[in-house]
Amino acid sequence: MRKKQELVALQRELFDLVWYERHTREGIPDGTPPDIVAGVANAAARIEAKYDPALLERIRTSPWMSGFLNGRLATVRWALGCEDGLLDT
Numbered sequence: 001m002r003k004k005q006e007l008v009a010l011q012r013e014l015f016d017l018v019w020y021e022r023h024t025r026e027g028i029p030d031g032t033p034p035d036i037v038a039g040v041a042n043a044a045a046r047i048e049a050k051y052d053p054a055l056l057e058r059i060r061t062s063p064w065m066s067g068f069l070n071g072r073l074a075t076v077r078w079a080l081g082c083e084d085g086l087l088d089t
Helices: 004-026 034-050 053-061 063-079
Strands: none
Touching (some): 004 053, 004 063, 034 053, 053 063
16 A cells, blocks of 8 residues: 555646646636746746656647546545545646
């Protein structure tokens, strides 16, 4: 059985990857305040520096990978006690 700290770390990683996939797919809406745009750019750069570029490319281009990551995130959150899976990012 995995320790809680391992699950929390995995949840953070999956959150990053799901957020990145959604960010690259949906983009930033027109009219978004400049400080929010800067924050999004900083978050994307942090993820791009932290994770393997090949993984990020697969995430950007594979609908299957998107579903897989969302399913893993929901499962980890359930294991940590969130009954509904809570997929909002």
